[in-house]
Amino acid sequence: MSLLNLENVTLRFGGLTAVDRLSFSVEKGEVFAIVGPNGAGKSTVFNLISRFYDPAEGSITFDGHDLLKSKPSGVAAYGVARTFQNIELFEHATVLQNLLVGRHRHRRSNLVSEIFFTPAVRKQEIQNRHYVEEIIDFLDLQPYRDKMIAGLPYGVRKVVEVGRALATDPKLLLLDEPASGLSVEETTDMRWWIDDIRRQMGITVLMVEHDMGLVSGVSDRVLAMADGAELALGTPQQVQSHPAVIEAYLGASA
């Protein structure tokens, strides 16, 4: 059974059909990329999975759960983490605090035990910090650990956001344009990180990305979209040479 399954999903914003009868599934352990021209509906697919929007039709299941029955906060509880195209960090908190929020879904303490900071809460905090420190090491974030997000350079924020998503210990990681706005070196780093996330951590990755170098470098399968619908699905090479994809890109740039 696939890890994530979208079937015939349609979403309309007024008269605009942002996602049009889209079906695809992501298998456990793969890196699956979604590509397509601006406005194709890629981020909207992520927002549907995050349950920010209700689809007009279709079904979305994850790991045996019907996501459409869950609240937005419940999606993370099943093990889906994500980043945002425009970076949505907690600006007035430190990098460490941002990553610690990622541990929220593993919270076992409650209001009363936290107010008294009982030994159980202390133990949980130590575990959370242990987990987060490993991510900080993995992503080379040590220099920024205690810095406020407001004031950090763009490239670092992008990495912090990936770190925060990893801190949730997800089964599926959604990355919305992880390399956009990054320098060539930063993009290379991101590429190795995505590789390690899949290979070492065993996390399935679904990403939206415009950088075709990165896409063909890390992904097993690629879905090309235009106007909310599927254009082509296959290996990076198959999709890049697909006539409909070439036309969509040339059409979009012309």
Place this chain on the structure above:
Amino acid sequence: MRIIFKTDYMQDIRPWKDGYQLSLYLILLALAVAAPFLLDAFYLGELNNVLIWAIAGMGLMILTGHTGQASLGHAAFLALGCYSNIILMESGVPFMLAFPIAGIITGLVGVLIAIPALRLHGVYLAIATLALSILADDIIVLTAEWTGGVGGKYAPPVNVFGYNIDRWGTPDAFYWLTLGVAVIVTLGYINLLRAPLGRSFIAVRDSEVSAQAMGVDVARTKAISFGLSCMVTGWAGALMGLFAGAFNNETFSIIISIELLMMIVIGGLGSIHGAFLGAMVIGFLPQFLSLSKEWIGALTGTTISLPGMEFGVFGMILIAFILFEPMGMYGRWLKIRTYFELFPFYRKDMFKRQKSYLKTERLR
């Protein structure tokens, strides 16, 4: 310049950075405990008032400073805490029980109000809570049977383990009672901030969408924050009532709500320090103004009387802070401290926020 090497997770979990910082706070606490021996009755009363405002400030700080929800209705919760404490005491509940229960009642009412109110955002929430402040006045008058309405009520004597505590008779004991409540609330607040719930408050404040994506239930988190905020505000209200001795429907007016909000903005949103610093401003400003009036009067040989001057000056301080130091007094203090800690390596743009991208309302 101090450099701290971190070798153990507890160093980040502990509320103090190092032994030096801990000893500073312990000295401050010792001074606070010794205040009745150091100050005369008048200044002790002023300090007591500041502490009560600081507790109220912490109450609002939880909601506004840490969860990002502005409220212009917190005077209503001061009133609720005050009246429930007094009514409980009058019906024979001992103070040591009536006081905590008054806060809990206020907190529960807060949660009930929060569930519909917190669906509103920003200025709409502020307007809704403003209505609450106005409503509270009417409700107190309508329920005159219990609240005494316009005629008001007198605070009954407080008895703690057989010992009588009274603002006028035993000001020292009343001060220590307030200090005790302030310390307990502060400790609980510190604990919350280093635990998952406190971080989820901050998450909701800074980005509701990504808080959700991290598994934080935004509506629930806001309701809990509102409840805690109201509980602490209720305790502050109960103390205010006992401190004032007499109160009626006009004691907890909308002006108090506004002052409370201004106070935490001036003190510094998003820090416990801010509640205390703001309370000092609000507590000592009237004193300072009347002293300056005397000085100016003595210098120029005239008498100045400007009705509403206090509030006006307060407003101007607020505007100055919003324009020049949005992080409040605590933010300014952090900068001064960093300057000395890094001396002579401080750079002028050290705290400058980088505007590195444009954020739109739309999710992309």
